Amino acid sequence: MPCFPFSQIRQTKVTSTAPKLGDIMKxxxxxxxxxxxxxxxxxxxxxxxxxxxxxxxxxxxxxxxxxxxxxxxxxxxxxxxxxxxxxxxxxxxxxxxxxxxxxxxxxxxxxxxxxxxxxxxxxxxxxxxxxxxxxxxxxxxxxxxxxxxxxxxxxxxxLPTNWQLLPEEHGRSLTFGEASQSIEALPARHRKILVTLVTSNGLGLTRDAALSADPARPIPQLIKAGLLSRVDEQTVKLPGVVRRVLEGQEDTAWRVVPVEPSAVPGADDAGIAAGLEVARLQRMLIDALSTAPASTLKEGALGVRMVTRLTRELQVDEQQVARVVSLGVSSGLLRRGVPDPLPADDDGGDYIAPTPVADEWLQATLAEQLAHLMRGWWTQTYAAWLVGEADEKNKPIHLLSPASRRDALPETRAMILQSLTRVGEEDLEADLFFHHPLAASRIPRETIRHLLEEARWIGAVAGGGVTSPARVLTQAPAGVIPEIADIAVAVRAPKPVDYFIVQADYTVMVPGPLQPEMQKIIGQLADLESPGLASVYRISEASLRHAMDLGLTATEIEDFLTQHSATGLPQSVAYLLQDIARRHGTLRGGPALCYLRSDDPALLHSAVEAAGALGLRQIAPTVAVSNASLIEVITALRKAGMQPVAEDALGASLDLAPRPARVPAAEQPRSAGPLDESRIRAAVAAIRREEVARTGTVSDQPTLAVLQAAVRGQRTVTLGFVDKQGVAVHRTVKPLTVNAGQVDALDESTGAVHRFMLHRITEVIVD
Known part of the structure; x- marks a missing residue:
C-alpha cells in the first residue's frame, strides 16, 4: 500500500483550550x-x-x-x-x-x-x-x-523544522554519501514516495509499514535500504539525512564530541605584512576619494563606472576594490553623504567620501592603523564577494548595496576565528558544527571560504592560525568589541624606518615600514612593485613627472633621495631626474586671470594652440593670458602632453590640488557587552524580597506545545473538544502531526485518522 502524507488525509473538524502543566501530567x-x-x-x-x-x-x-x-x-x-x-x-x-x-x-x-x-x-x-x-x-x-x-x-x-541530530534508532542508519547514492539509484516510483514525504512533514501512514508486509512492495524496500524508518505498524518516517539529500542541502560534519585541539599559532609577521598592504590601499583610497568623491546610485551603492575608476586609480582588481571600500565604510573612514567641498561636477546626489576619522587615522601609528582596520573588519556586514553576482531578481549586486549586506556576518566571523583558536583549518567545519550546530547548519560553505580569504587578506589569519591582534577580538566577551588601543598593543609592528636603498636600476629597496611622511613622498615619486614588510618601489620618468605635477621640485626630490638613501644616489637616477627637470616646468602660470610665461617662445606658441579652446592668447613672445582659471589651463596643457607648473607672484611653485572632500563622521555604536554583575545581584535580591508572596504555581502550558511533544514522544492523549453541535466530546488518539492550526491524529481502535482544529480543543490529557 502506498505511503500517504498526513496533509492529504480527510479532515474532521473539532475544538480546544490550554490546560495547566500539572493537569497534563497527572x-x-x-x-x-x-x-x-x-x-x-x-x-x-x-x-x-x-x-x-x-x-x-x-x-x-x-x-x-x-x-x-x-x-x-x-x-x-x-x-x-x-x-x-x-x-x-x-x-x-x-x-x-x-x-x-x-x-x-x-x-x-x-x-x-x-x-x-x-x-x-x-x-x-x-x-x-x-x-x-x-x-x-x-x-x-x-x-x-x-x-x-x-x-x-x-x-x-x-528548533528548526525537522531538526534531527541523532541517527535513526530503528532500522539502518545511512551516511550522507550512502543516502545520496541510494536515492540516485532508486526507481521513479520509489523516489516519488520520498519526495512526497519531504513536502508533508516527513511522516506517512501505510499498511506496508508492518513487519508482515510484502517485501516486494516499495515501502518495505525503502525501509530495508534505510531510506525510510518504521515508526510503528502503520507509520513510517523520513530519516533526516535522506531529507537533506532530497532538499539539495550540503553534507554536514555532525559530531557530538569535541574535536581534538590542533590549532597552531598565527604567523604575526606574515599577518602584519598583509595588514600593511591593506593599510596602503586604504590610504590610496582615501586620497582618491578626497580629490574626487565617488557618486552613488539611489540606493547608496557604487555603480560599475565608479568601481572601474577606483580599480584604475588603486591599480588592483574589482574584488580588492570591493574589500577595501567595504572595510573603509565599516571602519568609519568613509561614509555616504554630501561632501564639503562639493565636486565641480556635482549632480545633486550623495557621495562616498572620507570622514574626519580618516584624517586621524592617517596621522596614527602603524599599530593603531592596523588595529583600527582589524576592528572595522570584525564588525563588517558587507559581503564584498557578492559584488557582481546576481540577486534574487537576477540583477547584479552593486558595491555597498543593501543586497550585499548580511547582518549575521560579524557573528559568523567570530565563530570561525574562535574555532581556529582551537583547531586547524582542516578541522574547522567539524569544530563549527560541534560548538555552533544551529548557526553552522545555516552558513553556506562559500561564506566560510570567503570569510577565511578575507581574514588572510587583512592579516587576522596567517600561517594557518589566528594572529595576535585577532586573538584579542576572539577573547572578548560576547557582544563586546575591544578598543583600538587594546588591539594595537597586540600588533607587533616593526618600528618605522627612516632610510631606504636607491639602486642604479631605478629600484628603491625599503627594509621596513616607512615613517608616515616619508611613505607619502616615496609613494608620490615611485611606483610600488612589491608590497610587504620589506617593500620595493621603482622610479620612472612617469613617476617623477607625477611628483613634480604634485608640486615637488627637482631639487626637493633629489634632496629627499640623497638624504634618506643609505648608499647615496646612483648617477643613473640623478641623470634621469635632471633630464625630467629640464623639460618640466618650462611653462609658468599665474593666477592673473591667468597667464603663462616661458623663456622658449616656440613652446609658448605651441601651448597657445593646444589650449586655444580656453581663450589662451599670446600678448608677448614669452607671455600669454587666458580668461579661464589657472587650474583649467594647467589641466588642459597636461592633457596635451606638456608639463606646466603653477607659480605664485614671487615665482614659487603652487600646489593646485583642491581641498580634500570630507563628510561628517557617523557616531560609532557602543558594544552591549554581558549583563553587569551588579544588575544580576540586584535581580536576585529583588526575587528574594518577593519570595514570601510567591505561589509556587506554574503558568499554563500551551496546547500546541503539549501536542507537539506528544507527536515527538509518540504518546497517546485524550482530547477534549466541542463538536459542531456544541456538545463536549472526549476522544483518545495518537497525534501524528501538528501543523497550520490543525492536528492530525490516529484513532488506534479504528485505524482512522481524524483532523482536529487546534483552536477548538478544550483539554489535553497525556495517557
Missing amino acids: KDSPVPTLTGWLEQLDDDQLSGILRNRPDTALPLPPGLGSLAARLQLRASIQRAVHKLSALELAVLEAAANAGAELNPITAPEVVERLHRALRHSAAVPTAEQIGEALNRLRQLALVFGGERFIILPETMAT
Whole structure:
C-alpha cells in the first residue's frame, strides 16, 4: 500500500483550550515545576541562570513566578537554544525522545538512550560528558528538576523544522554519501514516495509499514535500504539525512564530541605584512576619494563606472576594490553623504567620501592603523564577494548595496576565528558544527571560504592560525568589541624606518615600514612593485613627472633621495631626474586671470594652440593670458602632453590640488557587552524580597506545545473538544502531526485518522 502524507488525509473538524502543566501530567506524580525548582536554588545558582539568560533579568523580575514566566517565553528559549553545542542538543533530543517533555526522566535514561542511538558512531560521548551537558542545560534552565528532570516547555518547538541530530534508532542508519547514492539509484516510483514525504512533514501512514508486509512492495524496500524508518505498524518516517539529500542541502560534519585541539599559532609577521598592504590601499583610497568623491546610485551603492575608476586609480582588481571600500565604510573612514567641498561636477546626489576619522587615522601609528582596520573588519556586514553576482531578481549586486549586506556576518566571523583558536583549518567545519550546530547548519560553505580569504587578506589569519591582534577580538566577551588601543598593543609592528636603498636600476629597496611622511613622498615619486614588510618601489620618468605635477621640485626630490638613501644616489637616477627637470616646468602660470610665461617662445606658441579652446592668447613672445582659471589651463596643457607648473607672484611653485572632500563622521555604536554583575545581584535580591508572596504555581502550558511533544514522544492523549453541535466530546488518539492550526491524529481502535482544529480543543490529557 502506498505511503500517504498526513496533509492529504480527510479532515474532521473539532475544538480546544490550554490546560495547566500539572493537569497534563497527572499520571507521573510528583512532576517538578519550574517555579518549585527555582525555589530550591541558592543565590549562586540563580545568578548563573540570569547570567546565562540575561534577557530574563531586565527589567528586574519581581519574584520567582515572574522569572519562571520569562524563562518560558519562546523568544528567550530560542536565544538560549542557539547557545547549545551539538552534544547539548543531542542530550536534549535524546531526553525528548525518552519522553522528558511530558514526564520526568533521569540522567542514566538519557545516557542509555544516547549511547543506543550512537552505537554505530565513530565517537561516542562518555557518561561524564553527557552529565556535563545536562548541567549546562540546567544552567540555562532548559531542563529543570533534581534527579528526575523535565524539559522546559516550548524548548523543542524552537528548533528548526525537522531538526534531527541523532541517527535513526530503528532500522539502518545511512551516511550522507550512502543516502545520496541510494536515492540516485532508486526507481521513479520509489523516489516519488520520498519526495512526497519531504513536502508533508516527513511522516506517512501505510499498511506496508508492518513487519508482515510484502517485501516486494516499495515501502518495505525503502525501509530495508534505510531510506525510510518504521515508526510503528502503520507509520513510517523520513530519516533526516535522506531529507537533506532530497532538499539539495550540503553534507554536514555532525559530531557530538569535541574535536581534538590542533590549532597552531598565527604567523604575526606574515599577518602584519598583509595588514600593511591593506593599510596602503586604504590610504590610496582615501586620497582618491578626497580629490574626487565617488557618486552613488539611489540606493547608496557604487555603480560599475565608479568601481572601474577606483580599480584604475588603486591599480588592483574589482574584488580588492570591493574589500577595501567595504572595510573603509565599516571602519568609519568613509561614509555616504554630501561632501564639503562639493565636486565641480556635482549632480545633486550623495557621495562616498572620507570622514574626519580618516584624517586621524592617517596621522596614527602603524599599530593603531592596523588595529583600527582589524576592528572595522570584525564588525563588517558587507559581503564584498557578492559584488557582481546576481540577486534574487537576477540583477547584479552593486558595491555597498543593501543586497550585499548580511547582518549575521560579524557573528559568523567570530565563530570561525574562535574555532581556529582551537583547531586547524582542516578541522574547522567539524569544530563549527560541534560548538555552533544551529548557526553552522545555516552558513553556506562559500561564506566560510570567503570569510577565511578575507581574514588572510587583512592579516587576522596567517600561517594557518589566528594572529595576535585577532586573538584579542576572539577573547572578548560576547557582544563586546575591544578598543583600538587594546588591539594595537597586540600588533607587533616593526618600528618605522627612516632610510631606504636607491639602486642604479631605478629600484628603491625599503627594509621596513616607512615613517608616515616619508611613505607619502616615496609613494608620490615611485611606483610600488612589491608590497610587504620589506617593500620595493621603482622610479620612472612617469613617476617623477607625477611628483613634480604634485608640486615637488627637482631639487626637493633629489634632496629627499640623497638624504634618506643609505648608499647615496646612483648617477643613473640623478641623470634621469635632471633630464625630467629640464623639460618640466618650462611653462609658468599665474593666477592673473591667468597667464603663462616661458623663456622658449616656440613652446609658448605651441601651448597657445593646444589650449586655444580656453581663450589662451599670446600678448608677448614669452607671455600669454587666458580668461579661464589657472587650474583649467594647467589641466588642459597636461592633457596635451606638456608639463606646466603653477607659480605664485614671487615665482614659487603652487600646489593646485583642491581641498580634500570630507563628510561628517557617523557616531560609532557602543558594544552591549554581558549583563553587569551588579544588575544580576540586584535581580536576585529583588526575587528574594518577593519570595514570601510567591505561589509556587506554574503558568499554563500551551496546547500546541503539549501536542507537539506528544507527536515527538509518540504518546497517546485524550482530547477534549466541542463538536459542531456544541456538545463536549472526549476522544483518545495518537497525534501524528501538528501543523497550520490543525492536528492530525490516529484513532488506534479504528485505524482512522481524524483532523482536529487546534483552536477548538478544550483539554489535553497525556495517557
